[in-house]
Amino acid sequence: MAPAKLYNELLPLKLSFEQLKQNGYPFWCSTSSQAVFAATANNKKDWAAPNDFYRKCSRCSKGFYLNPDGTANAQKCVYHHRAKWDPLTGKKHLPCCSAKPGPSTKGCLVEDRHVFSQSWEDTLWEFVVSPQAKGKDDHRSNKVFALDCELVHTLNGLEVARVSLVDMKGKVLLDTFALPVFEVISFNSTFSGVTEKDMESAISLEACRLQLFQLINSETLLVGHSLESDLKALRLVHHNVIDTAVLFSIVDPSRSYILKLSLQNLAKKYLCKDVQSEASGHSSIEDSHTCMELLATRHLLSVKL
Template sequence: MSTYYQSAPVLVHAHAYQPPLSPPQSPPHGYLPFYTSNPMMCSTSPLYFSPQMVQPLPPQQHYHMYPSTSAGPGMYYTDFNPHYVQIQISQSVSHDKILAGGPKDNCTVARGRKTHVDHRQLSIEKLHPLLLQFKLTTSELETNAYPMRRDGSTKAVSIADTVYTQNKKMFLDDYDMSRNCSRCNKEFKLSPNGTMIRSTGICRYHNRGVAINGKRDTFRKRYSCCNEEFNVALGCKFSDVHVTDQLFKKELSTFVSTPVPVPNDQRSTRVYALDCEMVYTIAGPALARLTMVDMQRNRVLDVFVKPPTDVLDPNTEFSGLTMEQINSAPDTLKTCHQKLFKYVNADTILIGHSLESDLKAMRVVHKNVIDTAILFRSTRDTKVALKVLSAKLLHKNIQGDNEDAIGHDSMEDALTCVDLIFYGLRNPESIAIREANTNC
């Protein structure tokens, strides 16, 4: 008789062999603990038993259930069944696919539990409630210089100053003929009869913004148009006339509000994206083209407007319009409003990039707006150009800068705003944090 001390369980391997199939079981498998002790004795006392008492336990078979198929009901297979092994190999999937999970209707649950819903397939009745969260609040409208009416007044609108206009008078008295050129930033004056003086090469300017080149220690600000150093190089473009974006104060009384909804007004649940192209006139910037599309990317309006005053520069490089198109435009600002209000009322949601500029050019007051320049603003709380957002988020190049480019296309810009909204719905983390919208 041998003497043993109890210290740990004795692990006995369950030797595998292939027994005949039997009903499914769920026994333990692998190493099996086998405790042997004498309850009449203390655990520190020697434990006496015969070595023959520790015998390998009968092996237990581990079964797997293969689901029912069209070929017949499900069957139980052992680990040793070649047919089951073949099935396992043929139906193997990747680790990423297992993490992603299986599709359920229009939604797939994946890491981060992000939902992939094709919002483009939603009807406007289902899409409209999802867009309410993106609407600008009243304070955002005021801060971003949207035309507003104070306390329901039907008189002149008010437009707040922004960081871009706080050092410049945007609305001048009727007798004030002094202006600042929007291109070369020089001060000039209109003639007493309100006309503009032309002179060869009078305006020298850069037609593109500033880019930062180089690394942190060697970076230089340079103009994108000519790659010359910022605030050092003279302008690379010439014009025989100055242009301005300043307006007379009397223009503030020409704004009209979008119409009040009527009973069962279908316009109240509609959503459109729009973009305008402006040209320079003696009286300042003026509307020359209005393009509006719906959320299915269908063109709703494309109106060419003839400005009421003489055009100084069609701004073809950015507007894409020529003098021939402007002079032959069939619509006026009044007929443009009539066409617009057939589709839009005060409750219609309008989408645009820096939409306050378009509303000013249209002379329209509207509060239910979604501004992609505010939704997708940078981490420094500054606006990002539509071209940059399109390249970064949509991987699409717009507003080409090459010599063959004919300027911006208002249709292309409006469609890009639609695509950005759908991108924001799919990727809510890309939307800038804003205050809660209480206007919904």
């Protein structure tokens, strides 16, 4: 199928301006040359002012303070992996042990440092906008690619450690390790699949984005699962997005709010596939493939991929 035709078929599924705002996607403010986010309760907590050293651990939920120079002292972090919700049974379970999920159970895992997702506010000035198309024959326009990043915990919240771009046929166009700017607290290897050794071949985030810009421009349709996290960590503003977390979200009748299913649950439900179950952590290539496959099931394309 011609790429331009596929692009036009999928274009109606892209997030609207309102959806980008509601789901925490970065926007560009040209007057101050920085990224801005819609003022939602969640977004407010993402960026810390220079005098705000308070952080909340994303594993054990404990609050703590960074040192005045931005470093973090060793503090015991006792936690469980995040509870997983099974859409088939409607129940939550812990993937790490047999304890019942809930605030009363003591964690089964111990690390010597807390981790957090909040970044320094001045990071907003490091964002860039994906490049404009160079004329109407730009090879990057009218393309549909899946983007996925693996993130690691650093002293500046979540940073990118691996970026991958896959086309609709599953061909890997880019798979690069990126070196986080700040000191890494945890590689989060169980989930990211990234290890310290991978950093030996890593390039800078800037170089990584330049490689990405050889393949995408602002018109490229990017497919991903909760792509706002990837774009935030890539420090990139890009608005032509199909987000499988939004596309497949369900309104929970009992709690009457929109529920986003994990990629793992979506793969189980719609593709009858177990993903992210590798002992080495999941890979961004696998995630990108899964997003593309999900899209093919949801959107009845008139022509096969």
